[in-house]
Amino acid sequence: MKICDMKLGLRLGLGFGVILIFLLAISAIGVIGMRKMDAGLNQIVKTSYAKIQLANESAKSVNTIISSIQSMILASDPAVRQEENKHIEASRLQYKAAMDSLEKLEDSTQGKELIGKAKQSLEAARKANNEVIALALANNGSRAAVVFEKEAAPLDARIFTAFNELVKYQEAGITERYEDAVKVSGSSRTLALMIAALALILGAVIAFLTTRSISKPVNALAACADKLALGDVDLVIAIDGKDEIAMLAKSFRNMADNIREASLAAEKVAQGDLTVQVTPKSAQDVMGKNLSAMIAMINGLAKEMDALIKGVQEGKLEVRGKADGYQGAWGELVSGINRLIEAFVQPISVTANYVDRISKGDIPEKITETYYGDFNETKININLLIDAMNNATELAKEIAGGNLLLQVKERSANDGLMQALSAMVKNLTRVVSDVKSAADNVTAGSQELSSTSEEMSQGASEQAASAEEASASMEQMTANIRQNADNSLQTEKIAMKSAVDANESGIAVAKTVSAMKEIAAKTSIIEEIARQTNLLALNAAIEAARAG
Structure with missing residues (x-):
């Protein structure tokens, strides 16, 4: 023995x-x-x-x-x-x-x-x-x-x-x-x-x-206890026998195994493995029960966070975590996530409301609330958009009022709206100039026709046919002049319509371009009338020369 x-x-x-x-x-x-x-x-x-x-x-x-x-x-x-x-x-x-x-x-x-x-x-x-x-x-x-x-x-x-x-x-x-x-x-x-x-x-x-x-063996157990006190659970207790110390070593070995199992479970949880299961050794296993409760709590939190993330991804910004279902720091964590969502939702809601109003032509006042970080950058950009829309509206109003001398400045190389307004002002200026030139030509032709008519009134009766033809030409000229006046009115209406359309963002620019095309077509008609008037005047002059 x-x-x-x-x-x-x-x-x-x-x-x-x-x-x-x-x-x-x-x-x-x-x-x-x-x-x-x-x-x-x-x-x-x-x-x-x-x-x-x-x-x-x-x-x-x-x-x-x-x-x-x-x-x-x-x-x-x-x-x-x-x-x-x-x-x-x-x-x-x-x-x-x-x-x-x-x-x-x-x-x-x-x-x-x-x-x-x-x-x-x-x-x-x-x-x-x-x-x-x-x-x-x-x-x-x-x-x-x-x-x-x-x-x-x-x-x-x-x-x-x-x-x-x-x-x-x-x-x-x-x-x-x-x-x-x-x-x-x-x-x-x-x-x-x-x-x-x-x-x-x-x-x-x-x-x-x-x-x-x-x-x-007592010293060996003391050394193992010191290691265990320092968190080292990889213990080897090589004590054999049948005496009380061997029985104590066996109990100590079981305790170390239980602590090792608990530490391995905690390590898996720390690595994100929430599938680990901890079964309490007995009704008095406080550590096992608390570790199992902690894993269940973390699993509940993970599901709660997944529900919050899914709700936010689906646009359900009213979704919130149930903080009252957790105690202590866990409840504070859920409450903090709820406050984080609220911090995102409030500026996003304001931004969505402003964008909706701007898209409908209702330009709101600038955002005056205080934001921080990227939310403040979003506020600044929305306010810049409001300034830009107000500026575009004022420009359109000036153009509609007949002010074609203003200068439209582009805000960037990609500023399509200002580029379209600038092109519209240039085209309207050219159209008005062309209309004015055509009107001057008509006036000159009318004066020339009036002079020719006076010369023709002194001719002989054999020129009656020519006079009648000249009278017909005069009637045609008068009709053309009326048509020119109508075209000028039509041009003014188109310009005003273009100004209103410019106030309606991108769609207004498209309509303005269409109106400009219509103005160009009308201008071609005026030029054709002027050309025909010149031909009639030339024919009348030729007939008068022949009669003389």
Whole structure:
């Protein structure tokens, strides 16, 4: 069986048990040696050595009491302490009986004084030892050790001093036998020391192995816990066995696996994978339940955002997210998206309204609301469009009023409206000039015809046919002049119509071009009338010349 397969209690119990066995062996060796020594002395001397025996028994009992007290201080098992307490009570009875017997055997004054001194030392040491025993039984070993060292140990030393004096007094006549007894005691002590040394070495080995078997896996678990505290979930916990530490390692491994699963789920969510599912391990799995709730919340937000995006793409600018369905920062996020949509919708609605009015010929006032960024650029462009339409309208009104001297400036190379208005002004100016020239020609022809008529009125009657023909020509000329006047009126109407049409944006320009074509056609008619008038005048002149 491996040491890691043993329970910690069994491991510690075996270690302390071995040490206690050696301690008991030492105690047994001491007791056996003392008994052998006492037996020998009793056989040699019935009286003197009996006294020494009683003194040694008393000393031995006191020594046993001290050893038991020390064992109680060192022992961690209450049962061991109770057992040692029983040994103490028994030892006290032993030295009391020995002292009573020794007192009965002793008849000298000095011997009785030494016995009385020893009994006083025993009584003083008994009180101090009782305090140490009480502290040890109360599991206060550290305090018991302090009291033992400072109070009980000096008094115990006095006991041995008194016994030594008593023994020396008895050894005066039996030095040789005493030396033999010392040899027995020495051999017992040597054996006890050898066993104690062996117990110490074995105890050290057991303590090292036990400590190593506990500290090594505990340190490994502590290192894993430190890594886990720093967020490192890639842990390898290679601790095997069947003891409590192995069970703890197994539980720690399960905890690390759960945290690793949760971190992997969180990583997938951070990468945008919302299909991951987290199943709580139990009803007390707070992290699992909260992580699952967070994923559900993010999924709900994603669907909410998709609905908002789809609504905006379809032109449903009144669509809004349901912020009251979310808590905390999630609700603030939806509210922020709603405010963002509203920030887009308001300027777009204003722009759409202005464009609609402009398309219908209703030029609105400039936009005065405050906008920022690209929305402000849109406002500026709409206001520029309003200025341009107002400018075009004023130009058309001036043209309709007959002001053909104005200059139409193009706003850019692609300004088709201003280019058309400029061309219209130029064409109207040319048409009016042509009409004026044609009228001047008609006037000149009329004057020439009038002069010719006066010359013809002085001719002879044979020119009647020519006069009648000239009269017919005059009537034709008058009709042509009326036609010229009508054409001039028609030209004016066309020009006014062109000005009105210019106010109606691109469609007006097309109509203006059509009117200009009509004016050009009328001008051709006027030119043809002027040409025919010139021919009639020339024919009349030729006939007059012939008649003359």
